[in-house]
Amino acid sequence: MSDPIAFPSSTPALGLPLLFAGQAQKEFFVNEALCVLDALHARAVIASQPSPPASPPEGACYRVTATATGAWAGQEGRLAVLVGGAWHFIAPAEGMVVFDRAAARMVIYRSQWEPAVVVAAASGGTVIDVQARATLTALIAALKTMGVLAAPPA
Numbered sequence: 001m002s003d004p005i006a007f008p009s010s011t012p013a014l015g016l017p018l019l020f021a022g023q024a025q026k027e028f029f030v031n032e033a034l035c036v037l038d039a040l041h042a043r044a045v046i047a048s049q050p051s052p053p054a055s056p057p058e059g060a061c062y063r064v065t066a067t068a069t070g071a072w073a074g075q076e077g078r079l080a081v082l083v084g085g086a087w088h089f090i091a092p093a094e095g096m097v098v099f100d101r102a103a104a105r106m107v108i109y110r111s112q113w114e115p116a117v118v119v120a121a122a123s124g125g126t127v128i129d130v131q132a133r134a135t136l137t138a139l140i141a142a143l144k145t146m147g148v149l150a151a152p153p154a
Helices: 026-040 128-147
Strands: 061-064 079-083 087-088 095-099 105-111 114-115
Touching: 026 079, 026 087
Parallel strands: none
Antiparallel strands: 061 079, 079 087, 095 105, 105 114
């Protein structure tokens, strides 16, 4: 006789709860999973900050930074999603990219969150190729506009 298939209790990528036969209150688990998917579908956060905002809207998603306080204490590095009036914390997966709307830039998770870097425009050198420099400048501007590269601090 073959062994029955064993399923984990949550999905590997987002940690969404899985249903089991005979499970009571299945709607709770399905609704939780759907709310998390709804918050993360765009892979964007409202902002990166260490404490929850005073009056966040339902479904709000933030990246928790150090040193977290209040309801977010001990959740540094995770994504905080407001589901049913309570904060739900999601551990990031290696390679996860989110767009921080407040900072207007992308951040990627590689053992820790890393923001987009500032890249200096081409300058100097002994031979100046005007077309190449114009192309590089346009490329850097496009990547900054997309949030892939950070703009220099003001």
